[in-house]
Amino acid sequence: MKTMESSPLSGDKHAPILQLRRLSVGIGERRFCRDLDLTLRPGERLAILGRNGTGKSTLLSVLTGLRAPLTGEVHLAGRPYAAFSARQAAQLRGWLPQAQRDAFASTVLETALIGRHPHLDRWNWETEDDVRIARTALTAVGLDGMERRDVQTLSGGERQRLAVATLLAQSPRLFFLDEPSTYLDLKHQIAVLEIFAREARERQAAVVMVLHEPALAARFCDRALLMYGDGCVDTGSIAEMLTAERLSALFEYPLARTECGGYAGFIAQ
Numbered sequence: 001m002k003t004m005e006s007s008p009l010s011g012d013k014h015a016p017i018l019q020l021r022r023l024s025v026g027i028g029e030r031r032f033c034r035d036l037d038l039t040l041r042p043g044e045r046l047a048i049l050g051r052n053g054t055g056k057s058t059l060l061s062v063l064t065g066l067r068a069p070l071t072g073e074v075h076l077a078g079r080p081y082a083a084f085s086a087r088q089a090a091q092l093r094g095w096l097p098q099a100q101r102d103a104f105a106s107t108v109l110e111t112a113l114i115g116r117h118p119h120l121d122r123w124n125w126e127t128e129d130d131v132r133i134a135r136t137a138l139t140a141v142g143l144d145g146m147e148r149r150d151v152q153t154l155s156g157g158e159r160q161r162l163a164v165a166t167l168l169a170q171s172p173r174l175f176f177l178d179e180p181s182t183y184l185d186l187k188h189q190i191a192v193l194e195i196f197a198r199e200a201r202e203r204q205a206a207v208v209m210v211l212h213e214p215a216l217a218a219r220f221c222d223r224a225l226l227m228y229g230d231g232c233v234d235t236g237s238i239a240e241m242l243t244a245e246r247l248s249a250l251f252e253y254p255l256a257r258t259e260c261g262g263y264a265g266f267i268a269q
């Protein structure tokens with residue numbers, strides 16, 4: 001691989017990929033979390049749940065290193081963001097934002113290839129290998145055959161799947177996903193979340209995802225972080241966190257838990 005800088009990864013494959021130490025995040029007078037400690041290891045999948053406006057995206061922007069915390073530290077592979085160049089950080093963590101913006105015309109394949117940029121050296125173009133990786137990612141999200149289409153002509157769901165493909169082409173060790181099921185029909189919601197479950201299982205990638213649907217969190221994550229919007233949060237295993245009682249309090253709406261075919265569901269009463 002053509003990297004100018006040394007790999008940002010340490011040798012220990014089981015070492016924590018993300019560590020939060022006494023992290024406080026907020027905007028103005030509001031606090032979304034206070035003194036949060038959390039460790040995520042390779043292969044783990046964490047769901048972040050909470051009502052609208054409780055600070056989920058703001059927390060995610062701090063975890064991705066795009067926004068500073070009020071206090072506390074975010075460590076990626078054992079080191080703070082300041083220890084990495086932008087390119088090294090992008091080899092380690094990738095981010096799927098809530099909305100995609102396309103200021104310029106570009107094809108589907110060119111857009112997916114943007115995911116390869118952290119792996120290119122400054123003076124080189126993408127190689128055949130990069131094109132193959134981008135095409136494989138497009139196939140994974142069902143966009144094969146659309147490589148030449150202008151991104152500005154894609155539907156909302158197609159554009160979201162292209163964003164997922166771009167992230168897959170980037171191939172980071174840690175994924176931050178802000179509402180990955182946005183714009184997707186039921187089949188594609190499951191398909192996209194299966195992709196990240198596979199990344200965790202087969203490549204030991206860690207995944208942090210903001211979700212609005214607790215049933216998807218129960219199915220695709222092993223841990224949850226519940227955000228109440230007043231600085232209070234709860235963290236724990238899915239079994240511990242996704243109870244009808246906790247979720248009813250979290251969403252300020254009564255929910256009942258059901259189970260069908262081995263999958264949990266949460267029904268508004």
Ligand SMILES: Nc1ncnc2c1ncn2[C@@H]1O[C@H](COP(=O)(O)OP(=O)(O)OP(=O)(O)O)[C@@H](O)[C@H]1O
Nearest residue numbers: 027028030050051052053054055056057058059098
């Ligand atoms: N630049 C800003 N200035 C003032 N308030 C802001 C700013 N950015 C976000 N907020 C507020 O901070 C709160 C948290 O926003 P955030 O986007 O993190 O919430 P969220 O939990 O991701 O919400 P949603 O579920 O609706 O996506 C919201 O009330 C929002 O209006």
